[in-house]
């Protein structure tokens with residue numbers, strides 16, 4: 001397909017999903033404003049409508065909680081058939097809840113990085129000045145209310161906070177969670193997408209059970225850390241946070257703001273990240289289950305996120321790339337699996353080619369891998385993955401995720417971040433040269 005036509009189609013997906021206030025991640029499946037989706041959508045919008053990119057970010061920040069949390073979803077009082085809805089979350093029980101309806105959990109903190117990228121290309125000092133305090137408050141909340149062990153690593157209390165909702169990384173933790181009673185609920189996610197491409201019922205029940213636990217605790221941060229049955233330190237989340245801290249620091253310097261607090265987070269994370277997550281024997285990064293006090297030995301695409309964060313040494317990066325990414329048994333295309341990059345290693349027994357985060361290729365995670373490879377000078381590998389990602393989009397449209405065997409599309413159609421990142425991949429093939 002012609003590049004110009006792909007650009008036009010990506011722009012029209014973003015325009016069609018635009019409610020005027022925020023952009024829906026998917027027209028039917030995701031009718032509200034999601035946190036990290038919005039950051040990427042703003043990046044996409046910045047290529048053709050900078051004022052709209054800024055208002056996308058302002059709309060997301062309107063959902064910030066009094067304690068600094070930036071929630072995973074801002075509902076914006078738009079009626080929909082989406083579940084769980086604001087009535088289910090009951091955030092009003094918390095004194096920190098904002099006036100606009102939101103969820104009571106967060107998502108990977110990509111926003112400061114996106115603000116920095118946009119600002120470095122099209123300087124917007126007034127906008128940076130406007131949003132900086134909110135970004136700082138969110139990061140401070142992550143490094144305090146979500147620091148369970150004084151490492152400055154943030155923990156997550158729900159798989160939805162990881163952004164990779166039904167990743168097999170969480171299965172073992174879920175086995176230890178035995179809901180006494182799950183509130184009655186009606187799933188909405190299988191209305192527009194076939195069940196085989198969505199999470200299984202057992203996991204879904206636990207997703208809902210956890211929300212019930214949190215609302216009974218009135219979303220009080222200390223109580224969530226003490227009592228959430230699910231408590232983990234996630235590699236993907238923390239790699240994104242580390243990079244976002246560095247970007248926040250760059251913004252602080254430009255604004256003439258002090259950086260001591262941010263410097264402290266960066267120093268402590270740089271040390272603790274590798275100590276906590278790196279597994280010298282396998283050469284992989286593993287998430288950590290804080291409830292059992294042990295690493296989660298599941299090989300998924302999140303092992304490559306530290307490259308995006310600039311955290312591995314050259315040797316660690318080499319092992320990740322040569323032993324795993326290029327290994328046809330795990331991630332590299334081979335035999336029936338022809339496309340980059342499966343969200344779970346094919347060697348995992350839980351690998352499923354069409355089910356959500358169990359195996360399909362996603363444009364977002366491909367973009368993280370491409371950026372990480374560029375950062376470590378693996379340009380010869382980044383380029384075929386970039387090309388393959390664009391081929392998936394050209395072949396099957398802007399889908400939520402793709403079956404990496406034949407490239408067919410799965411999940412939501414007209415998916416916003418797939419469109420936004422297509423613009424990014426076509427117009428700015430690498431961020432590395434923009435530093």
Ligand code: GLC
Pocket residue numbers: 025026030034035036037162163164165
């Ligand atoms: C799914 C994804 C999550 C994303 C949301 C909206 O829940 O797992 O990462 O933010 O959809 O697109």
